[in-house]
Amino acid sequence: MSSPLDDLYQEIILDHYRKPRHRAGELEPHDVHVHHANPLCGDELDLRLRVDSTDPAAPRVGAVVYDGDGCSISMASASAMTEAVTGRELADADDLGEAFRLMMHGEGLKREDDLLDGVAFQGVAKFPVRVKCALLGWMALKDAIGTYRDGNQEHRVTHE
Amino acid sequence: MxxxxxxxxxxxxxxxxxxxxxxxxxxxxxAATSQKPQAVLDAMDRYYEQSNANVHRGVHALAEEATEAYENARGKVARFIRADPRGVVFTKNATEAFNVLAYSLAANRLGDGDILLSTQMEHHANLVPWQLVQPRAGFEIRYIPVIALGPDAGTLDLDAFDEIVATGRVKLFTVTAMSNVVGTINPVADLAARVRAANSEAVVVVDGAQSVPHLPTDLLALEADFLCFSGHKMLGPTGIGVLAGKPELLDDMPPFLGGGEMIANVTLEGTTFNEVPYKFEAGTPPIAEAVGLGAAVDYLSALxxxxxxxxxxxxxxxxxxxxxxxxxxxxxxxxxxxxxxxxxxxxxxxxxxxxxxxxxxxxxxxxxxxxxxxxxxxxxxxxxxxxxxxxxxxxxxxxxxxxxxxxxxxxxxxxx
Incomplete structure (x- = not known):
């Protein structure tokens, strides 16, 4: 039997919350550091990205770590995100982020196999006030990739 | 009792x-918003069903009833906090009341060298309006820290308060009577007296948004010049708040919003303003909401x-x-x-x-x-x-x- 609350906090999400993957405040070396804050709920997230430019024409996510202060949904989603994007070309990681965003807004499920545990966050879409929590890590990744492409190392974003 | x-x-x-x-x-x-008793809902329904008209204009029966209901509500609120009804201005909420004071009081009364003293405990409603007018007016904003740890945690650091007040430069002091986060009841009257002792020209503003719904309130005993609070946190409807203060201070302040209702005479060359409190109530006010707040005050007074x-x-x-x-x-x-x-x-x-x-x-x-x-x-x-x-x-x-x-x-x- 599944209650809406179980959908929100299903076992996969709780597992990422209790045993976060790639949660760290440091990544040496890294190419980009972004800080994202959600002032409405007070969530804060730092994300560091190392870009693997072995193939200069197709740079990849070499490594990504996150750290922050936020609810279980925001921290678990960031954790699942790091697993889903590590090793992917930046453009591909961006595309996967867009697939996650559409899923969270109930606009269809694409690339579900690539999202790995990210698929578990579908249930959060039923809790509109929590959708932004699930998106925080992915927004930070998108911003980190954009910041890298712009040739910058640091970016701070406050979400409205 | x-x-x-x-x-x-x-x-x-x-x-x-x-x-x-x-x-x-x-x-x-x-503390975010209170629920409403049936008496408040009924009073507002009754107003719309029986007496709805615009206030302070028109000579027909409904206009007179609406005006009477609106002014009765003002009287009830004034008695509830023991204020002069001429100093009870209806606003949209407590936030708007603070904005009136920031733009019409602080921006004119304070300038270079003056300190606006606030605290680290304040609600954004009692922080942001002052910050908005500060760059133009040029005064300095200082904050009394809140003690983080120990037996006095969650209270104001009174040593720091004394130090700032001793400069004699505090021209406006604003403080919440009760914290909306940690519940602390501040010794407002004592703080106000100390501010005035150091500078007789100082004005004291009190955020009553949390205290007025929960504590007996006496504007004189608070030693405050102004008290701001909202109707919806004290069993009343949303859309109405109160700026209560000394009529003579309100008299000296320029209007905040301009429009109908707040004028005495208007020509194309200029305008003379209505007396207080009407000078600060531009346009058609929240009449049903005032009636609802009056009913809420009656309910609380009966308890x-x-x-x-x-x-x-x-x-x-x-x-x-x-x-x-x-x-x-x-x-x-x-x-x-x-x-x-x-x-x-x-x-x-x-x-x-x-x-x-x-x-x-x-x-x-x-x-x-x-x-x-x-x-x-x-x-x-x-x-x-x-x-x-x-x-x-x-x-x-x-x-x-x-x-x-x-x-x-x-x-x-x-x-x-």
Missing amino acids: DALDVETVRKDFPILERQVHGRPLVYLDS GMESVRAHEVALLEHVLPALNSVEGVTVHGPTDPSGRGAAVSFAVEGLHPHDIGTIMDREGVAVRAGHHCAKPLVRLLGSAATTRASFYVYNSVDEVQALIDAIEATKRFFVR
């Missing part, structure tokens, strides 16, 4: 009969504000030890009920307030999670957010237990 009979009170609030997620509603978010306060102290005597006995729970703010109101913020070790709020909601318990529009204070508590349970006249001891049960359920949920 009659003890408040909470079961009788609860029958006056229709919303308390509803269920949330299949559970009886346990409403512990009155007796001393009884309201005693009821909340009794609830605090249950809730503070109960929370402290839950493993992993830290209660913020003063520990003695006599020094605090019934807005109780707490932290649960390892759990984020939003998760707590979401799980509690499923248990039917409505609490607030977040920064409570007081980010500087919440940051001091060492977090970006807290969970807050706030109590009012309709809350019972049983609901304290429901809160504790919900916290335990939340803990089980995340550690299972």
